[in-house]
Amino acid sequence: MRHAVDLTGRVAIVTGANSGIGRGVALELARAGAKVVVNHRPNEDSERRGNEVVQSITDAGGEALAVAADISQEADVEQLFLTASAHFQSIDILVNNAGIEQPAAIQDMTLAQWQKVIDTNLTGQFLCARQAARAFLARAPTPPSDTAVGKIIFISSVHEVIPWAFQANYAASKGGVSLLMQSLAQELAPMKIRVNSVAPGAIRTPINAPAWNTPESLASLLKLIPYGRIGEPEDVARAVAWLASDDSDYVTGTTLFVDGGMTLYPEFRGAG
Numbered sequence: 001m002r003h004a005v006d007l008t009g010r011v012a013i014v015t016g017a018n019s020g021i022g023r024g025v026a027l028e029l030a031r032a033g034a035k036v037v038v039n040h041r042p043n044e045d046s047e048r049r050g051n052e053v054v055q056s057i058t059d060a061g062g063e064a065l066a067v068a069a070d071i072s073q074e075a076d077v078e079q080l081f082l083t084a085s086a087h088f089q090s091i092d093i094l095v096n097n098a099g100i101e102q103p104a105a106i107q108d109m110t111l112a113q114w115q116k117v118i119d120t121n122l123t124g125q126f127l128c129a130r131q132a133a134r135a136f137l138a139r140a141p142t143p144p145s146d147t148a149v150g151k152i153i154f155i156s157s158v159h160e161v162i163p164w165a166f167q168a169n170y171a172a173s174k175g176g177v178s179l180l181m182q183s184l185a186q187e188l189a190p191m192k193i194r195v196n197s198v199a200p201g202a203i204r205t206p207i208n209a210p211a212w213n214t215p216e217s218l219a220s221l222l223k224l225i226p227y228g229r230i231g232e233p234e235d236v237a238r239a240v241a242w243l244a245s246d247d248s249d250y251v252t253g254t255t256l257f258v259d260g261g262m263t264l265y266p267e268f269r270g271a272g
């Protein structure tokens with residue numbers, strides 16, 4: 001089957017690409033022709049799974065490089081971009097995907113739980129976006145081109161708009177990502193850098209396994225999804241690939257919800 005978008009020769013960094021949505025995005029961008037930097041956390045298990053993603057890409061004839069970095073650490077992020085550009089010469093696309101959850105009732109939430117989620121989901125995305133902007137700006141203003149000199153795609157969540165009891169840290173981080181993304185889009189558009197978000201609904205990955213890994217929990221989850229199925233990493237990955245491609249050249253500052261209608265308030269269907 002012909003691939004829907006063409007990213008031939010483009011270089012993409014995908015954070016947290018050893019698992020779930022990030023893994024799906026890395027494989028999809030590679031299928032579209034991109035060279036992919038597969039970022040993973042600096043621990044043995046993440047490294048092994050990052051290397052497996054690289055292997056899948058190279059087995060299929062693509063190019064990829066696994067790079068360890070904790071994206072909540074400034075020095076790690078700088079090193080990630082240095083390693084990526086030393087290996088692939090340029091960087092064209094950042095997919096800011098790495099994220100975590102640490103649920104707790106607000107009265108029990110420790111400062112450490114609050115901080116860890118904000119450090120990863122919001123500060124980590126800031127650090128990577130800043131480094132990508134620096135890389136893109138360093139090669140802008142080469143002759144005015146018809147298309148963007150770089151693209152940043154945040155993986156946000158439906159919880160950038162849906163409040164989430166017992167996950168106040170997570171919802172606050174994703175709400176922050178929404179205005180971070182829009183502010184950067186406004187700031188960087190004149191320099192021909194496009195910045196957008198993809199906001200997944202419920203996607204079948206390890207982060208939310210308890211929400212889908214028993215028939216009871218899945219049935220309860222499906223009540224929130226008008227389209228009647230849980231999402232797969234590929235659903236998100238295809239949206240990311242489109243935003244990373246020149247097919248979406250006039251799109252910036254937008255959140256694309258990939259959620260089977262979760263943000264449509266399905267409980268109001270026939271009620272209210």
Ligand code: NAD
Pocket residue numbers: 015016017018019020021022039040041046069070071072097098099100120124155156157158199200201202203204205206207208
């Ligand atoms: P996942 O747990 O499978 O993947 C998250 C990845 O991020 C893992 O590879 C993890 O190692 C990595 N990571 C975490 N902290 C990191 C750090 N400090 N440095 C580098 N990597 C780090 O979960 P997922 O569902 O694939 O989540 C990916 C993104 O999608 C997250 O931002 C998450 O908030 C978002 N999201 C997921 C869903 C869903 O239903 N699965 C819904 C909405 C949004």
